[in-house]
Amino acid sequence: MIDLRNVPIYQIPRKGLTVWRLYGVIGSVITLFVATGVFLSTQWQNWPNYIYYIVFGVVFLEAIATIWLIPNIRWNHWRYEVREHEIEIQSGLFVVKRTLIPMIRVQHVDTAQGPLLKKYNLSNISISTAATTHTIPMLISEDADLLRARISELARVAEDDV
Amino acid sequence: MSRKIYKLHPISAIINFLKGLKELIIPIGIILMSRFFNQSEGMDFWTDLLPLIIIGVPVLFYLISGIMKWLTFIYWFEDGELRVEYGLFIKKKRYIPFDRIQALNYKEGIFHQLLGLVLVTVETAGNTDGKPEVELTAVTKEAAMQVDEEMGISKRKARLIEEDVGLEAKNKINVEETGKLIHKMSNKDLLILASTSNSIGVVIAGIAAILAQFSEYIPYDWIYEEIRMFVQFGIIIVLFTIIICFLVAWLLSIAITFLSYYGFSVTEESGRIIVTRGLLEKKKLTIPLNRVQAIKIVENPLRQLLGLASVTVESAGGGAIGEKEKKMILFPLIKKQQLFPVLNELLPQFELDVTLTTPPKRARSFFFRMKLLWLIPVVGLCSYFYYPYGFLSILLIIPLILLGVWQFHTTGCAIKHNQLTIVYRIISKVTFLVEKKRLQVVVRKQSYFQNRRKLISIQGTVMSGITGATAKVSHLNEDDADLVLNWFEHEKKAKPIE
Numbered sequence: 001m002i003d004l005r006n007v008p009i010y011q012i013p014r015k016g017l018t019v020w021r022l023y024g025v026i027g028s029v030i031t032l033f034v035a036t037g038v039f040l041s042t043q044w045q046n047w048p049n050y051i052y053y054i055v056f057g058v059v060f061l062e063a064i065a066t067i068w069l070i071p072n073i074r075w076n077h078w079r080y081e082v083r084e085h086e087i088e089i090q091s092g093l094f095v096v097k098r099t100l101i102p103m104i105r106v107q108h109v110d111t112a113q114g115p116l117l118k119k120y121n122l123s124n125i126s127i128s129t130a131a132t133t134h135t136i137p138m139l140i141s142e143d144a145d146l147l148r149a150r151i152s153e154l155a156r157v158a159e160d161d162v
Numbered sequence: 163m164s165r166k167i168y169k170l171h172p173i174s175a176i177i178n179f180l181k182g183l184k185e186l187i188i189p190i191g192i193i194l195m196s197r198f199f200n201q202s203e204g205m206d207f208w209t210d211l212l213p214l215i216i217i218g219v220p221v222l223f224y225l226i227s228g229i230m231k232w233l234t235f236i237y238w239f240e241d242g243e244l245r246v247e248y249g250l251f252i253k254k255k256r257y258i259p260f261d262r263i264q265a266l267n268y269k270e271g272i273f274h275q276l277l278g279l280v281l282v283t284v285e286t287a288g289n290t291d292g293k294p295e296v297e298l299t300a301v302t303k304e305a306a307m308q309v310d311e312e313m314g315i316s317k318r319k320a321r322l323i324e325e326d327v328g329l330e331a332k333n334k335i336n337v338e339e340t341g342k343l344i345h346k347m348s349n350k351d352l353l354i355l356a357s358t359s360n361s362i363g364v365v366i367a368g369i370a371a372i373l374a375q376f377s378e379y380i381p382y383d384w385i386y387e388e389i390r391m392f393v394q395f396g397i398i399i400v401l402f403t404i405i406i407c408f409l410v411a412w413l414l415s416i417a418i419t420f421l422s423y424y425g426f427s428v429t430e431e432s433g434r435i436i437v438t439r440g441l442l443e444k445k446k447l448t449i450p451l452n453r454v455q456a457i458k459i460v461e462n463p464l465r466q467l468l469g470l471a472s473v474t475v476e477s478a479g480g481g482a483i484g485e486k487e488k489k490m491i492l493f494p495l496i497k498k499q500q501l502f503p504v505l506n507e508l509l510p511q512f513e514l515d516v517t518l519t520t521p522p523k524r525a526r527s528f529f530f531r532m533k534l535l536w537l538i539p540v541v542g543l544c545s546y547f548y549y550p551y552g553f554l555s556i557l558l559i560i561p562l563i564l565l566g567v568w569q570f571h572t573t574g575c576a577i578k579h580n581q582l583t584i585v586y587r588i589i590s591k592v593t594f595l596v597e598k599k600r601l602q603v604v605v606r607k608q609s610y611f612q613n614r615r616k617l618i619s620i621q622g623t624v625m626s627g628i629t630g631a632t633a634k635v636s637h638l639n640e641d642d643a644d645l646v647l648n649w650f651e652h653e654k655k656a657k658p659i660e
Contacts, residue, residue: 005606005644085652095609100647105602129602130287130478131623131630 008081008088008098015120016138017075022116024066028059035059080136082151087127089134105129106155109148113141127151167238171279174299175232182224190217237298242316244284244309246296258295260316262286264453264478265490267294268306268446275444280306287453287478287625310448314432341431344508345493347423355495356419357412358464423494430508435475437490447490449477455624456596456631457492457512459501466591469498473505476626512595516583518574519645525617525637529573530566537562565589575620575635575642577649582622584633594633600624604650606643618643 035055042051070093079090087101107130111123123144126135139147193213235248245257265285274280280303283294298309347355424441430451437447456476465471473493496504502514537558544552572587582601584594607619620643621634 005647092607095607096613098606098608098647100604100606100650101602102650102652129623130625131602134603 005098008079008090010080012075012078012136012138013122013140013143015122015140016078017071019116019120019122019138020071020074021067024063024068024071027066028063031059031062078137082147082154084154087134087151089136099134101127101129101134103151103154106151109151109155111141111144111148167236168301168305170232170235170298171277171300171302172232173273173277173279174235175229177273177299178228178231179225182228183221186217186220186224193217232299235299237296239309239312244296244312256296258284258286260313263313264449266310266313266448268444268448270440270444272442274300278303280446282306282309284309341429341436343427343429344435345428345496345504347426347494351495352419352423352426353416354468354470355423356416358462358468358470358495359415359419426494428492428508435492435508437492449475449490451509453477454509455600455626456594456633457505457509458631458633459593459595460590461498461592462590465495470495471498471501472496473501476624476631478625511581511597513578513581513583514595516576516578516581518576518583518585519638519642520574521570521617521637522639524615526567526570528612528615528617528637529570530563531611533562533566534559570637573635573637575638575646577646582646582649584620584622584635586633586635592633594622596622596624596633598650601650602630604647606647612637616640620646 035058038055039052041047042049073093074091077090077092077096081088085103087103087106088098089101090096090098107128109125109127111125113123117123117138121141122138123141124135124137125139125144125148126133128134136144136147193216196213230250231248234250235246237244237246239245242261243257243259244263245255247253247255263284264287267283267285269281269283270279271281277300279300282296282298282301284296284298285294298306421441423439426439427437429436429438433451435449435451435454437445437449439445454475455478458474458476459471460474461471471493472491472495475490475492477490493501493504505512505514540558541553541555544555546552569587572585572591574585576583580598582596582598584596586592586594601622602625603623605621605623607621608617612618616639617637618640619634619636620638621632623630623632625631
C-alpha cells in the first residue's frame with residue numbers, strides 16, 4: 001500500500017505557456033508605463049539619479065520573471081488527471097500543490113474564456129465543491145468542453161450528502 | 163396535513179422599522195451635524211425644510227415597508243416543508259424542506275424578552291451571503307416551539323421509512339420531547355472560562371486602544387510630574403497599579419463571558435444538538451447531528467496545562483449562526499477526561515483515541531525556518547531605527563525556535579477507519595476530527611526544500627460557512643502523507659455507495 005504517488009498524467013497545452021507569457025508582457029508593459037512616469041518626475045523634480053536605476057531594474061527583473069521564469073516553472077508543474085472517482089490537479093510555483101477532489105464532492109463545473117484565451121482557442125475550467133473552487137487553466141476549448149461534460153457526467157453518478 | 167397559516171407578532175413591524183432606521187443612522191447623523199454647523203447662515207423656509215424631507219422620506223418608507231412586510235408575511239407547514247411567503251408587489255415564496263435545514267436558531271433581544279417572543283432564524287447549506295434563509299422576526303414562544311416540533315415530526319417520519327432503523331430508534335421516539343442534557347456549565351466553569359480565555363488580552367488591547375484615542379486630551383506634562391512622584395513611592399505601588407489594571411481586565415472579561423455564556427447548556431433531542439446561552443440576549447441554536455461536518459478541539463497553552471479544552475462544531479450552515487461566529491461553540495470549556503464520554507455519547511462517529519503519525523526528526527527545523535526568515539527584516543528595522551537596543555530584538559530567535567519545536571512535537575495526523583484526525587498548533591493546540599465522507603478536498607503540498615528532504619504537508623477542507631474550514635498537518639514523511647491521499651481516494655473494491 002505504501003507506494004509513492006504518481007504524478008498526474010496530462011499537461012497544459014504548449015499554447016497555454018504562450019498565453020501566460022503574453023500576460024507577463026502585458027503586465028510588464030504596464031509597469032514600464034509606471035516606471036516611465038517615475039522617470040519623468042525624477043527629471044522634473046530633480047530627485048536623485050539612483051531612483052532611475054532602481055525603477056528600471058525592477059521593470060527588467062519583473063519582465064524576466066513574469067515572461068520567462070514563472071510561466072516556465074508553472075507550466076512544468078501543472079498537471080491534471082480526471083479519473084472515474086476523483087480529479088487530481090497539481091499546480092504551484094515554489095510549493096507544488098496536489099489537490100485530490102472526489103467526484104461525489106463536485107457541485108458544478110464551469111468553463112470560462114477571456115478575449116486573449118479566445119484568440120488562442122483556450123479555456124479555463126473550474127470545478128466547485130461545496131467549500132472550494134479549483135481551476136485547470138489553459139485547456140484547448142474542445143478538450144475543456146469534453147472534460148467538463150465528462151466531469152459532470154461522472155459526478156452525477158455518485159450520490160451526494162452534505 | 164391541514165394547511166394552517168401563521169402570522170408574525172405585530173411587534174415585528176416595529177422591529178423591521180427599527181432595523182431599517184439603524185441603517186439610516188449615519189446619514190441622519192451627517193445631516194443633523196451639517197445643520198448644526200450651518201446654523202449661523204441665513205436660511206429661507208425651503209432650505210430649512212429640505213433636510214427634514216431628506217430624513218423624513220426614507221423614515222416613512224421604512225415605516226411603511228416594515229408594516230407591509232408584517233402584513234404580508236405568512237408561514238405554514240406542508241409536506242414536510244416550511245413555507246414562507248411575503249411581499250406586496252413582488253410576492254416572494256420560499257419553501258424549505260425540513261431535512262435540508264442545517265440550523266434552527268432562537269434569539270431573544272430585549273424587545274423580545276419584554277413580550278415573551280423569540281426571533282427564529284432558519285439556515286440551509288445554500289446561503290452564500292451569510293444571511294439566514296428565513297427569519298421569523300417575532301413569534302410567540304409556543305409558535306417557535308412548533309417550528310421545532312414540526313421539524314421533529316417530519317424527521318421522525320423520514321426515519322421510520324428507513325428500514326435499517328432498529329428498535330432503539332423507535333424507543334427513542336417514545337421517550338422524545340424531553341431531550342437529554344449533555345453538558346451544562348456552572349458559574350465556576352464560567353469563571354475559569356473567563357480567566358483562561360484569550361479575551362483578557364483583547365480587553366487589555368481594547369483599553370489601550372481607547373487610551374490611545376484620548377491620548378491628546380491626556381495632560382502628559384502633569385502625568386510626568388506625577389510619575390516622578392510616583393517612582394519615588396517605590397516599585398511596590400507600580401506593581402500595585404499593574405495588578406489593578408489586570409484585575410479590571412479580568413473583571414471585564416468575566417462580565418463579557420457571563421453576558422454571552424450564562425446558563426450555557428447543551429442538550430440532545432431527537433437527533434439534534436441544542437445549545438442555549440446568554441444572559442440579556444438569550445440564544446438558542448439547533449444543529450441536526452447529521453449535519454455536523456467536523457469537530458475541532460482547541461486547547462490554548464494555559465488550558466492545556468490545566469487539562470481543559472474547548473470544542474467547536476463545523477456545520478454546513480453558513481456563517482450566519484451568530485454574525486460574528488463562523489462556527490458553533492459546542493463546549494466553551496470542558497475537562498479533557500470528561501470530553502471523551504460526552505463526545506462519544508453525542509457524536510459516536512468520532513473517535514478520540516487514535517495513535518498519531520508524527521513528522522520525522524529531520525522535519526524539526528522546518529517548523530521554525532520560515533519564522534526566522536520573517537525575523538530578519540524585523541531585526542534589521544529595529545536595529546536600524548533604535549540602534550543600540552533595537553539589536554536586542556535578535557533575542558526573539560529563542561522564543562520562535564521554542565515555539566517551532568513545540569509545534570513540531572504537537573503536530574501529527576492519524577487515519578482510523580473512516581476518520582482523519584489532524585493535530586496541529588499555531589499557539590493553541592488544535593485537534594481536528596473529520597469523517598471521510600465530509601471531506602471535500604485533500605491537498606498535498608511540497609515546497610522545493612521539502613522535496614529535497616522528502617517531506618510533505620497535507621491539508622483537508624470541509625464545508626463550513628462560505629469558505630470552508632481547513633486543517634493542515636505540516637512536514638510529514640512522504641510515505642505517511644501519501645497514505646492519507648490513498649486513503650481518501652476511492653477504494654475500488656468498496657460498495658458503490660458509502
